[in-house]
Amino acid sequence: MSRQVQLRNFVAGEFVAGTAVFDKVSPVDGTVVAQVHEAGADVVDAAVKAARAALTGAWGRSRVAERAALLRRIADVIEDRADDLLRAEIRDTGKPEKQARELDIGRAALNFRAAADVIASAGLDSFLTELPDGRRALNYAVPKPLGVVGVIVPWNLPLLLLTWKVAPALASGNAVVVKPSEETPSSATLLAEVMAEAGVPDGVFNVVHGRGPGSAGEFLATHPGVDGITFTGESATGAAIMRSVAPHVRPVSFELGGKNAAVVFADADIEQAVDGLSRSIFTNTGQVCLCTERVYIEEPVFDSVVAGLAERARELRLGDPYAAETTTGPLISAAHRAKVVSYLDRAVAEGASVVVGGGIPDLGPDLAAGAWIEPTLWTGVDNTSTVMRDEVFGPVAGLVPFTGEEEAIRLANDTAFGLAAAVWTTDLDRAHRVAGRMHVGMAWVNTWYLRDLRSPFGGMGLSGIGREGGRHSLGFYSQPTNVCIGLAAGPRPGEHGWPAA
Numbered sequence: 300m301s302r303q304v305q306l307r308n309f310v311a312g313e314f315v316a317g318t319a320v321f322d323k324v325s326p327v328d329g330t331v332v333a334q335v336h337e338a339g340a341d342v343v344d345a346a347v348k349a350a351r352a353a354l355t356g357a358w359g360r361s362r363v364a365e366r367a368a369l370l371r372r373i374a375d376v377i378e379d380r381a382d383d384l385l386r387a388e389i390r391d392t393g394k395p396e397k398q399a400r401e402l403d404i405g406r407a408a409l410n411f412r413a414a415a416d417v418i419a420s421a422g423l424d425s426f427l428t429e430l431p432d433g434r435r436a437l438n439y440a441v442p443k444p445l446g447v448v449g450v451i452v453p454w455n456l457p458l459l460l461l462t463w464k465v466a467p468a469l470a471s472g473n474a475v476v477v478k479p480s481e482e483t484p485s486s487a488t489l490l491a492e493v494m495a496e497a498g499v500p501d502g503v504f505n506v507v508h509g510r511g512p513g514s515a516g517e518f519l520a521t522h523p524g525v526d527g528i529t530f531t532g533e534s535a536t537g538a539a540i541m542r543s544v545a546p547h548v549r550p551v552s553f554e555l556g557g558k559n560a561a562v563v564f565a566d567a568d569i570e571q572a573v574d575g576l577s578r579s580i581f582t583n584t585g586q587v588c589l590c591t592e593r594v595y596i597e598e599p600v601f602d603s604v605v606a607g608l609a610e611r612a613r614e615l616r617l618g619d620p621y622a623a624e625t626t627t628g629p630l631i632s633a634a635h636r637a638k639v640v641s642y643l644d645r646a647v648a649e650g651a652s653v654v655v656g657g658g659i660p661d662l663g664p665d666l667a668a669g670a671w672i673e674p675t676l677w678t679g680v681d682n683t684s685t686v687m688r689d690e691v692f693g694p695v696a697g698l699v700p701f702t703g704e705e706e707a708i709r710l711a712n713d714t715a716f717g718l719a720a721a722v723w724t725t726d727l728d729r730a731h732r733v734a735g736r737m738h739v740g741m742a743w744v745n746t747w748y749l750r751d752l753r754s755p756f757g758g759m760g761l762s763g764i765g766r767e768g769g770r771h772s773l774g775f776y777s778q779p780t781n782v783c784i785g786l787a788a789g790p791r792p793g794e795h796g797w798p799a800a
């Protein structure tokens with residue numbers, strides 16, 4: 300066996316080898332950075348059975364307060380292991396260190412603390428029922444875990460998105476089998492060590508590595524012992540997973556792709572808007588589901604916003620993730636870059652003008668085998684252009700002028716996706732009016748990617764099914780049994796509530 304880092308599956312509290320091994324290649328320079336043990340159907344089956352055994356054991360009888368305390372311990376251990384997790388995440392993705400530390404690792408710990416807070420304060424739905432015929436009852440809904448939850452996640456924010464699902468799943472008393480992306484297997488493997496160190500019982504958290512079709516992803520989604528799938532990834536993959544769970548009629552929670560619009564009105568604070576837009580277009584090399592790929596700009600300020608964005612794009616520094624001046628990492632893989640490049644070519648073929656970028660940068664021989672791409676802005680596109688309809692998932696945006704509020708709303712909503720939007724304006728009435736008419740799960744005004752973890756997160760249309768976040772997560776990760784207690788006839792509640800005068 301090679302001396303490369305070996306990333307194994309985690310089943311019933313043990314690291315286990317896979318049926319086959321594949322290389323994980325760095326998107327920074329194309330070198331092999333780890334060997335990943337791919338879970339065959341047998342390993343996935345063992346993981347699902349381990350999760351079921353945990354549920355029928357002590358974990359299935361755990362109290363809410365115990366689980367909340369455990370989640371807080373997990374958050375503490377994540378913070379203790381932050382440097383290891385950071386290196387793992389950078390090794391897989393090539394993200395700049397500053398971003399990985401602030402965005403990815405910090406949020407992982409927060410996800411567990413937020414879920415602990417939610418479960419510790421969750422009440423029961425209860426109703427005192429009075430029927431016209433005089434019968435009375437007390438109804439209350441007892442939440443139960445969904446059961447064995449399959450967690451399938453993508454590569455763009457690997458640990459953040461994984462913990463966003465695992466935290467509420469464990470808070471609600473489920474056991475999970477996690478399938479990280481084949482592109483980002485490292486932080487999920489380390490999270491298994493974190494779980495063990497924090498005292499998570501064996502079998503409650505399992506990791507299976509591999510790809511989607513014909514591999515661990517499909518084996519997990521089709522396994523009859525899985526009670527539900529929570530998935531983040533491409534809309535087309537979501538459709539495939541729906542087909543996989545259909546024979547067993549299992550619930551799904553889907554956070555899928557986006558083709559997010561930003562609308563800039565002439566009354567906006569232009570400097571603030573350009574600043575926010577450049578973050579929303581280029582953060583994580585455009586590989587965040589919430590990134591803006593369509594920008595609609597009111598005519599009078601079109602030229603100044605385009606010029607401001609072009610200047611910001613030219614200021615981005617691509618390169619070594621550990622260099623202090625680096626702002627922007629590579630795309631995740633050569634395959635993903637080939638897809639993004641095909642969109643760059645297509646945009647030009649369909650008549651777009653390239654304002655900035657448009658190709659593959661020359662970063663010298665050391666990085667020549669990496670998956671680098673130039674941050675790119677286009678004008679001369681409209682909503683019929685392919686790059687304004689498909690999710691590119693790269694550091695790109697089309698910039699389009701508009702006239703008046705109605706046209707802006709129509710253009711922004713003219714998409715099959717419905718994840719997020721951003722509105723830039725200083726007119727308070729307009730802010731509420733326009734944000735409320737965006738056909739999306741999340742509409743920001745004068746900001747972007749500002750998250751309160753208690754608020755609902757999810758998308759409409761091709762962007763997903765269901766909402767996660769705060770108490771909204773409990774809706775998917777638990778299922779209620781409603782208990783109805785018939786009450787004896789007698790005085791109605793409240794009738795004798797007041798002492799005699």
Ligand code: NAD
Binds near residue numbers: 511517553692
């Ligand atoms: P992807 O759909 O290709 O893969 C996601 C995961 O699904 C991976 O673990 C993959 O191995 C697995 N998978 C693939 N095919 C499968 C199958 N048939 N059955 C079971 N599992 C399968 O997505 P990606 O390329 O890793 O990530 C990028 C996508 O994720 C973008 O579309 C992006 O918008 C989306 N995303 C959405 C959100 C959100 O919250 N809405 C957040 C982040 C990313």
